[in-house]
Amino acid sequence: MYARMSAIPEIVTHRGGCHCGRVRFEVDAPAEIDALDCNCSMCRLSGFLHLIVPKSAFRLVSGEQDLSEYRFGTGVARHLFCRHCGIKPFYVPRSNPDGIDVNVRAFDRGSVQRLTVTPFDGEHWEQHADALRDLSRDERRDG
Protein backbone atom coordinates (compact mmCIF):
# COMPACT_ATOMS: atom_id res chain seq x y z
CA MET A 1 0.00 0.00 0.00
CA TYR A 2 2.66 2.51 1.01
CA ALA A 3 4.89 1.37 -1.83
CA ARG A 4 2.12 2.12 -4.28
CA MET A 5 1.72 5.64 -3.00
CA SER A 6 5.29 6.53 -3.82
CA ALA A 7 5.30 4.82 -7.20
CA ILE A 8 5.88 6.78 -10.38
CA PRO A 9 2.51 7.64 -11.95
CA GLU A 10 1.44 5.14 -14.58
CA ILE A 11 2.49 6.23 -18.07
CA VAL A 12 0.11 5.30 -20.86
CA THR A 13 -0.04 6.05 -24.57
CA HIS A 14 -2.78 8.53 -25.39
CA ARG A 15 -3.92 8.69 -29.00
CA GLY A 16 -5.66 11.56 -30.67
CA GLY A 17 -5.90 13.84 -33.65
CA CYS A 18 -7.82 16.43 -35.59
CA HIS A 19 -11.49 16.34 -36.57
CA CYS A 20 -11.12 15.01 -40.12
CA GLY A 21 -8.69 12.31 -38.99
CA ARG A 22 -5.77 13.20 -41.24
CA VAL A 23 -3.58 14.36 -38.34
CA ARG A 24 -3.01 11.62 -35.78
CA PHE A 25 -0.61 11.51 -32.85
CA GLU A 26 0.45 9.43 -29.89
CA VAL A 27 1.79 10.82 -26.63
CA ASP A 28 3.20 8.98 -23.63
CA ALA A 29 1.95 10.66 -20.48
CA PRO A 30 0.36 9.80 -17.14
CA ALA A 31 -3.16 8.39 -17.26
CA GLU A 32 -4.02 11.10 -14.73
CA ILE A 33 -3.38 14.39 -16.46
CA ASP A 34 -2.70 17.85 -15.10
CA ALA A 35 -3.63 20.21 -17.92
CA LEU A 36 -3.30 23.97 -18.18
CA ASP A 37 -6.07 26.26 -19.36
CA CYS A 38 -4.40 29.41 -20.72
CA ASN A 39 -6.08 32.77 -21.17
CA CYS A 40 -3.69 34.31 -23.71
CA SER A 41 -4.98 35.85 -26.91
CA MET A 42 -4.56 32.59 -28.83
CA CYS A 43 -5.70 29.97 -26.32
CA ARG A 44 -8.71 31.95 -25.21
CA LEU A 45 -10.02 31.66 -28.77
CA SER A 46 -9.04 28.08 -29.51
CA GLY A 47 -9.95 26.49 -26.16
CA PHE A 48 -6.69 24.56 -26.17
CA LEU A 49 -6.08 22.42 -23.04
CA HIS A 50 -2.32 22.16 -22.59
CA LEU A 51 -0.23 19.12 -21.80
CA ILE A 52 3.44 20.01 -22.35
CA VAL A 53 5.71 17.00 -22.87
CA PRO A 54 9.29 16.32 -23.99
CA LYS A 55 9.58 15.76 -27.74
CA SER A 56 10.64 12.17 -27.03
CA ALA A 57 7.19 11.45 -25.56
CA PHE A 58 5.35 12.56 -28.72
CA ARG A 59 4.92 10.83 -32.08
CA LEU A 60 3.18 12.28 -35.11
CA VAL A 61 1.54 9.21 -36.63
CA SER A 62 0.10 10.84 -39.75
CA GLY A 63 -0.74 14.18 -41.32
CA GLU A 64 2.56 16.05 -41.30
CA GLN A 65 1.78 17.32 -44.82
CA ASP A 66 -1.72 18.40 -43.70
CA LEU A 67 -0.46 20.81 -41.03
CA SER A 68 -0.42 24.55 -41.55
CA GLU A 69 1.58 26.88 -39.36
CA TYR A 70 0.66 30.22 -37.85
CA ARG A 71 3.07 32.47 -35.99
CA PHE A 72 2.53 35.82 -34.33
CA GLY A 73 4.21 38.10 -31.80
CA THR A 74 7.70 36.82 -30.98
CA GLY A 75 7.27 34.08 -33.59
CA VAL A 76 8.76 31.45 -31.27
CA ALA A 77 5.60 29.39 -30.89
CA ARG A 78 4.67 27.33 -33.95
CA HIS A 79 0.89 27.11 -33.92
CA LEU A 80 0.03 24.07 -36.01
CA PHE A 81 -3.43 23.22 -37.24
CA CYS A 82 -4.97 20.85 -39.77
CA ARG A 83 -5.47 22.83 -42.96
CA HIS A 84 -8.56 20.76 -43.83
CA CYS A 85 -10.61 20.86 -40.63
CA GLY A 86 -8.91 23.69 -38.70
CA ILE A 87 -8.33 21.75 -35.49
CA LYS A 88 -5.12 22.31 -33.53
CA PRO A 89 -4.20 18.96 -31.95
CA PHE A 90 -0.72 20.04 -30.81
CA TYR A 91 1.89 22.75 -31.36
CA VAL A 92 5.36 23.90 -30.42
CA PRO A 93 4.93 26.28 -27.47
CA ARG A 94 6.85 29.46 -26.78
CA SER A 95 7.44 28.40 -23.16
CA ASN A 96 9.05 25.10 -24.25
CA PRO A 97 10.27 25.29 -27.85
CA ASP A 98 12.20 22.05 -27.23
CA GLY A 99 8.98 20.21 -26.39
CA ILE A 100 5.46 19.65 -27.67
CA ASP A 101 2.25 21.04 -26.26
CA VAL A 102 -0.58 18.57 -26.84
CA ASN A 103 -4.26 19.48 -26.78
CA VAL A 104 -5.97 17.21 -24.24
CA ARG A 105 -9.27 18.03 -25.96
CA ALA A 106 -7.96 16.25 -29.07
CA PHE A 107 -7.40 12.94 -27.25
CA ASP A 108 -9.51 9.94 -28.21
CA ARG A 109 -11.91 8.98 -25.46
CA GLY A 110 -10.89 6.36 -22.94
CA SER A 111 -7.23 6.83 -22.05
CA VAL A 112 -7.53 9.66 -19.51
CA GLN A 113 -8.36 8.38 -16.03
CA ARG A 114 -8.54 11.77 -14.36
CA LEU A 115 -8.19 15.29 -15.72
CA THR A 116 -7.20 18.20 -13.51
CA VAL A 117 -7.37 21.61 -15.17
CA THR A 118 -5.32 24.48 -13.74
CA PRO A 119 -5.70 28.05 -15.04
CA PHE A 120 -2.54 29.58 -16.50
CA ASP A 121 -2.32 33.34 -16.78
CA GLY A 122 -0.91 33.52 -20.30
CA GLU A 123 -2.35 36.98 -20.70
CA HIS A 124 0.61 38.06 -18.52
CA TRP A 125 2.93 35.51 -20.07
CA GLU A 126 6.26 37.14 -19.15
CA GLN A 127 5.42 36.97 -15.44
CA HIS A 128 4.45 33.29 -15.44
CA ALA A 129 6.27 31.43 -18.19
CA ASP A 130 9.13 30.40 -15.89
CA ALA A 131 6.75 28.05 -14.09
CA LEU A 132 6.47 25.99 -17.29
CA ARG A 133 10.16 25.85 -18.13
CA ASP A 134 10.88 22.29 -16.99
CA LEU A 135 7.81 20.61 -18.46
CA SER A 136 9.57 19.61 -21.68
CA ARG A 137 12.58 18.08 -19.93
CA ASP A 138 12.97 14.33 -20.15
CA GLU A 139 14.34 13.91 -16.65
CA ARG A 140 11.17 15.35 -15.17
CA ARG A 141 9.33 12.16 -16.05
CA ASP A 142 11.47 10.21 -13.62
CA GLY A 143 10.70 12.60 -10.82
Ligand SMILES: [Zn+2]
Ligand atom coordinates in the same frame (compact mmCIF):
# COMPACT_ATOMS: atom_id res chain seq x y z
ZN1 LIG B 1 -8.15 17.61 -39.97
